[in-house]
Amino acid sequence: MSVLDLTPDQVLATTRAVRRRLDFSRPVERNLIEECLRLAQQAPSGGNRQGWHFVVVTDAAKRRALGDLYRRSWNLYLDDPGYVGKLIFDDEERNAVQKRTATSAQYLADHMYEAPVLVIPCIQQSRAGLSAANQSGLLGSVIQAAWSFCLAARVRGLGTCWTTLHLRYEEEAAAILGIPFRDIVQVAMIPLAYTQGTEFSPAPRDPLESIVHWNAW
Numbered sequence: 001m002s003v004l005d006l007t008p009d010q011v012l013a014t015t016r017a018v019r020r021r022l023d024f025s026r027p028v029e030r031n032l033i034e035e036c037l038r039l040a041q042q043a044p045s046g047g048n049r050q051g052w053h054f055v056v057v058t059d060a061a062k063r064r065a066l067g068d069l070y071r072r073s074w075n076l077y078l079d080d081p082g083y084v085g086k087l088i089f090d091d092e093e094r095n096a097v098q099k100r101t102a103t104s105a106q107y108l109a110d111h112m113y114e115a116p117v118l119v120i121p122c123i124q125q126s127r128a129g130l131s132a133a134n135q136s137g138l139l140g141s142v143i144q145a146a147w148s149f150c151l152a153a154r155v156r157g158l159g160t161c162w163t164t165l166h167l168r169y170e171e172e173a174a175a176i177l178g179i180p181f182r183d184i185v186q187v188a189m190i191p192l193a194y195t196q197g198t199e200f201s202p203a204p205r206d207p208l209e210s211i212v213h214w215n216a217w
């Protein structure tokens with residue numbers, strides 16, 4: 001296994017949402033994906049239940065079908081008040097970042113099916129018993145593992161982008177992949193590919209003081 005020469009802090013600071021720099025022409029070896037998944041399994045889960053599942057999609061026809069779902073949802077999202085390309089900030093630099101993100105996300109919507117691998121992290125939970133109060137426990141029991149997967153991928157020269165738009169059509173995605181919809185909740189769809197170049201930079205973020213509350217809000 002060859003890994004990039006990055007410190008742990010560099011990995012944490014440079015695991016970006018990669019879209020335009022995903023290399024669609026290069027397959028990803030199965031053993032690398034399995035290494036990342038084994039590391040993901042080291043994440044915490046509520047009650048140590050380890051109810052996570054990862055559907056790894058390499059089949060071209062299935063990727064195309066999922067890409068179509070994603071694109072359909074993206075087209076609706078363009079009119080959503082939460083659309084990433086809405087320039088709602090007072091800060092021009094922030095708006096410029098949002099604009100770039102929107103262009104990049106449009107690219108991914110157009111090309112999702114071309115990613116050599118699509119990974120869908122899921123969690124075992126009967127939909128009938130899905131109370132609002134349990135959402136954090138439920139999602140926290142898979143999202144941390146899935147993010148570990150993304151970090152492990154970055155270390156191996158692979159890029160990922162956390163996406164959720166396909167969830168508008170989660171049941172259709174379940175049918176494409178044979179996921180038992182009543183008992184298995186999908187939380188994301190993560191394209192995985194080698195990156196074009198391996199240099200990524202920390203992204204601008206809000207000042208720490210604006211989000212940290214010591215001892216009281």
Ligand SMILES: Cc1cc2nc3c(=O)[nH]c(=O)nc-3n(C[C@H](O)[C@H](O)[C@H](O)COP(=O)(O)O)c2cc1C
Binds near residue numbers: 163
């Ligand atoms: C819960 C969640 C949902 C997201 N959904 C999408 C999505 O559907 N499509 C997409 O292109 N990016 C999606 N993203 C990626 C964000 O746009 C990205 O994390 C953000 O722009 C910061 O990117 P950066 O870390 O590269 O700066 C999502 C991220 C999160 C955490």
